[in-house]
Amino acid sequence: xxxxxxxxxxxxxxxxxxxxxxxxxxxxxxxxxxxxxxxxxxxxxxxxxxxxxxxxxxxxxxxxxxxxxxxxxxxxxxxxxxxxxxxxxxxxxxxxxxxxxxxxxxxxxxxxxxxxxxxxxxxxxxxxxxxxxxxxxxxxxxxxxxxxxxxxxxxxxxxxxxxxxxxxxxxxxxxxxxxxxxxxxxxxxxxxxxxxxxxxxxxxxxxxxxxxxxxx
Ligand code: SAM
Numbered sequence: 001x002x003x004x005x006x007x008x009x010x011x012x013x014x015x016x017x018x019x020x021x022x023x024x025x026x027x028x029x030x031x032x033x034x035x036x037x038x039x040x041x042x043x044x045x046x047x048x049x050x051x052x053x054x055x056x057x058x059x060x061x062x063x064x065x066x067x068x069x070x071x072x073x074x075x076x077x078x079x080x081x082x083x084x085x086x087x088x089x090x091x092x093x094x095x096x097x098x099x100x101x102x103x104x105x106x107x108x109x110x111x112x113x114x115x116x117x118x119x120x121x122x123x124x125x126x127x128x129x130x131x132x133x134x135x136x137x138x139x140x141x142x143x144x145x146x147x148x149x150x151x152x153x154x155x156x157x158x159x160x161x162x163x164x165x166x167x168x169x170x171x172x173x174x175x176x177x178x179x180x181x182x183x184x185x186x187x188x189x190x191x192x193x194x195x196x197x198x199x200x201x202x203x204x205x206x207x208x209x210x211x212x213x214x215x216x
Contacts, residue, residue, distance in 0.1 A: 003207045004041060005166045014205065015042040022076070024104055028069050037093075039069040040134070044160060044206035048132065049077040051211065055156055057129030062086035063117045063143060064135030068097030071110045074132070084110045085124075087117045087135070121146035128152065134160040138181045140188040148195070155214045157198070162189055163208025 004011050020026050020042070032039045040048065052074050058081070062071055065088035075084060088094040094114040101110045113120050117135055121143065131147050133140060140159060147157050167174050167182040168189065174182050192200040192212050200212040 003038070003161070003165055005163045005204055005206075005208055011041070011043070018042045018046050024100070025069070025072065028067055028072070028100055032067055032069065037066055039066055040073070040160065041206040044209055045070065045073050047203065047205060047209060048073055048158065051156060051158065052077040052130070055130065056081075057156070058082055059126070059128045059152075060084040060130045060132070061124070061128040061150065062132045062134065063121075064088065064133070065097045065112055066093055068100045068104075068110065068112070070132065070134065071097070072101065072104050072106060074130075075104070075106050075109045080106065080109050082109065085113060085128075086110060087113045087115065087120045089114075089116050089135075118142055118146075121150075124150055126150075127155070129155045130158065131155070132158045132160070137161050137164060138184045141184055141191065144188060144191060151214050153214055153216060157192075157210075157212040157214070159188070159192070159210040159212070161185075161207040162202060162210045163204065165207065168208070 048070060060074060060082055062084060065071060065086040071084050071086045091114055094112050097112055101107050128150050129152050131151055133143055151157055162185055163169060164182055164185050167178050168185045189210060192210055197216045198212045198214050200210055203209045203211060
């Protein structure tokens with residue numbers, strides 16, 4: 001399944017606008033692509049950088065580290081003036097992320113928590129200014145109560161892949177292997193839109209990113 005919802009030529013145009021001149025980030029993208037490790041697509045990475053540059057979050061939580069690419073993007077966008085806690089279930093992935101984060105000189109900025117997100121979330125009590133959800137898509141509805149509990153007023157919740165290759169918006173029957181995730185993501189988006197103390201918009205770049213701002 002294509003994990004980008006726009007026509008190929010639109011994706012190519014949007015990602016072509018972004019210049020990749022950071023050698024470490026180029027190396028990481030090549031590493032991820034060669035091993036089929038999903039990391040944020042360039043236009044979504046740029047969206048993350050843009051939101052961080054506007055809102056300047058001091059405390060950030062990421063659910064889904066992979067090799068640390070998006071964490072490093074965020075830290076660099078904020079000139080390292082932040083603390084990022086990032087949760088990753090896979091020990092090998094967490095150790096590769098630790099390698100790249102050290103190489104980027106960001107090991108005092110980005111803290112990897114190796115564990116199952118739900119278990120970790122239950123133990124977190126300190127609030128965050130920005131939460132980026134980018135892990136198991138079928139678990140988003142379970143992550144949500146914790147994200148709501150942990151996000152500061154004026155904080156931003158970003159949720160990646162919410163359109164799931166377009167299947168979330170599709171009418172009619174969805175292939176069995178994708179149905180549960182598509183239904184859960186639809187439920188998740190509807191919940192985001194129903195929350196009175198948040199304002200949410202879905203931006204149809206990459207695989208769809210929901211941006212939810214906590215008003216009160
Ligand atoms: N945010 C990363 C980036 O753009 O550089 C990409 C994250 S990748 C899409 C999703 C990651 O979430 C995978 O590395 C996967 O092992 C991890 N993951 C999946 N389910 C998880 C869970 N329940 N708890 C913690 N991590 C999980």
